[in-house]
Amino acid sequence: MKKIKKVALIFGAIFLLFLIVTVYNAFAVKSKQPEPVTTTIQINEEEAVARFSEAITYQTISYQDRTKFDLPEFDRFIAFLEGSYPLVHEQLELEKINGYSLIYKWSGKDSSKNPIGLTSHYDVVPVLEGTEDNWEQDPFSGIVADGIIWGRGTLDDKIGVISILEAVEHLLSQGYTPEQDMYFMFGHDEEIGGDEGARVIAETLKERGITFEFVMDEGGAIVENMVPGVSQPVGVVGISEKGSATAELSIEGSGGHSSQPKSSTNIGRIASAIAELEATQFKHDLKGPGKDLFEFLAPEMSFGMKYIFANQFIFEPVIENILLKQPATAALIRTTIAPTIFHAGEQYNALPEKASAIINLRLMPGDSLEEVKEFIEETIDDEAITVKLDGSEATNVSSPHSKSFQTIQQAARNVYEEVVIAPYLMFAGSDAKHYESVSMNTYRFLPVQITSDDLQRMHGTNEQISVENYINAIKFFTELIMASDKLEATD
Numbered sequence: 001m002k003k004i005k006k007v008a009l010i011f012g013a014i015f016l017l018f019l020i021v022t023v024y025n026a027f028a029v030k031s032k033q034p035e036p037v038t039t040t041i042q043i044n045e046e047e048a049v050a051r052f053s054e055a056i057t058y059q060t061i062s063y064q065d066r067t068k069f070d071l072p073e074f075d076r077f078i079a080f081l082e083g084s085y086p087l088v089h090e091q092l093e094l095e096k097i098n099g100y101s102l103i104y105k106w107s108g109k110d111s112s113k114n115p116i117g118l119t120s121h122y123d124v125v126p127v128l129e130g131t132e133d134n135w136e137q138d139p140f141s142g143i144v145a146d147g148i149i150w151g152r153g154t155l156d157d158k159i160g161v162i163s164i165l166e167a168v169e170h171l172l173s174q175g176y177t178p179e180q181d182m183y184f185m186f187g188h189d190e191e192i193g194g195d196e197g198a199r200v201i202a203e204t205l206k207e208r209g210i211t212f213e214f215v216m217d218e219g220g221a222i223v224e225n226m227v228p229g230v231s232q233p234v235g236v237v238g239i240s241e242k243g244s245a246t247a248e249l250s251i252e253g254s255g256g257h258s259s260q261p262k263s264s265t266n267i268g269r270i271a272s273a274i275a276e277l278e279a280t281q282f283k284h285d286l287k288g289p290g291k292d293l294f295e296f297l298a299p300e301m302s303f304g305m306k307y308i309f310a311n312q313f314i315f316e317p318v319i320e321n322i323l324l325k326q327p328a329t330a331a332l333i334r335t336t337i338a339p340t341i342f343h344a345g346e347q348y349n350a351l352p353e354k355a356s357a358i359i360n361l362r363l364m365p366g367d368s369l370e371e372v373k374e375f376i377e378e379t380i381d382d383e384a385i386t387v388k389l390d391g392s393e394a395t396n397v398s399s400p401h402s403k404s405f406q407t408i409q410q411a412a413r414n415v416y417e418e419v420v421i422a423p424y425l426m427f428a429g430s431d432a433k434h435y436e437s438v439s440m441n442t443y444r445f446l447p448v449q450i451t452s453d454d455l456q457r458m459h460g461t462n463e464q465i466s467v468e469n470y471i472n473a474i475k476f477f478t479e480l481i482m483a484s485d486k487l488e489a490t491d
């Protein structure tokens with residue numbers, strides 16, 4: 001009896017200690033959000049909206065087939081910028097790369113400091129054939145009605161180009177000069193990979209020995225109801241992009257008549273290889289940008305969630321299980337597998353001699369192409385199947401603890417006081433990757449509030465933005481340029 005009592009006492013003491021430590025951890029979690037200093041920037045709304053509305057009317061469309069580009073229209077857009085932003089064009093240097101991508105350089109007071117780069121693109125995706133009539137307003141009308149600006153590019157990404165130029169024109173009109181040099185870099189072919197735009201801009205600047213303190217591109221935005229336990233809207237800033245690769249699984253062998261099939265056929269082997277991959281999945285791990293996201297969100301959560309996230313060393317498996325339940329959060333913690341194409345067979349009574357499948361993979365930072373290929377081969381464990389893998393690995397991971405990141409946070413909070421600004425992992429690609437080689441850190445953030453409907457509209461039908469969001473974007477870039485004055489060298 002006595003012994004049992006003693007054991008119970010020891011267990012009780014351990015449990016109590018556990019409770020004290022874990023509850024303490026939850027209370028010790030401190031907010032990573034800077035105090036907002038409410039913005040006082042005044043924008044002439046009517047004029048700014050008129051310029052944005054006109055910007056939308058230029059059909060600067062990117063096509064996979066470059067010969068389809070309507071280049072005179074791109075020239076007209078550039079001429080429109082020159083006419084609309086006189087101070088920018090008087091006081092900044094403008095350089096054209098490959099004729100259509102633009103670099104504006106604003107000399108600061110101290111050019112020995114690392115410059116800052118803001119980038120976006122003015123090409124837009126085409127309106128999908130057959131969907132023209134589904135638009136409530138013509139996609140290139142730039143119509144403004146009931147506080148909404150309509151058209152291609154209102155979100156992706158003329159909003160970036162125009163709100164940056166609005167911010168600079170505004171600051172120039174106040175006689176403002178930035179501390180360090182600033183570069184505004186606008187690509188003309190982002191939607192087809194940026195090979196003649198952003199990539200060449202970055203190469204050109206690299207040759208000149210330029211290293212940016214940070215570069216900011218489009219990417220994350222302000223969203224609501226993204227994470228359970230966080231009631232405020234969250235502005236997510238991409239600190240890395242997942243890699244994208246294509247795996248081709250193929251098998252060749254004897255076909256034959258379907259009346260006397262072998263027990264294992266080409267279709268069956270490819271199908272079971274895919275089934276095996278889906279059942280196994282890549283190893284998941286809450287690390288890197290996904291972990292950073294929750295580090296920034298945890299302090300803003302309800303106590304229960306805060307308790308769990310503050311004690312990740314115990315609850316990591318629980319957290320990961322929650323994240324694995326939703327595709328959007330599962331993609332945060334593992335390399336994903338998406339079989340997208342299957343080729344086999346032509347005739348109903350003939351066994352195909354070949355079968356192949358394409359799997360689209362999105363790679364976690366740190367997972368190399370080689371490791372991914374090895375994992376696929378080991379998992380499917382079928383020597384007859386050839387695995388070919390092509391693609392790119394994830395980008396570097398930029399720091400969510402740098403002064404640059406804090407500067408972006410501060411600027412965003414000054415405009416959107418209630419919004420929590422946190423780092424995250426982007427699943428889609430952007431021009432930002434081209435700037436990695438010329439920048440200490442690259443961030444991806446469009447300073448507007450978007451809904452899941454907006455996400456659908458971005459490359460789809462009825463792309464639009466509210467006037468309020470647009471004005472806030474201008475204020476954000478103005479705040480960002482001013483806040484950058486206080487940036488010192490990265491720690």
Ligand SMILES: [Zn+2]
Nearest residue numbers: 156157190218
């Ligand atoms: Zn874009």
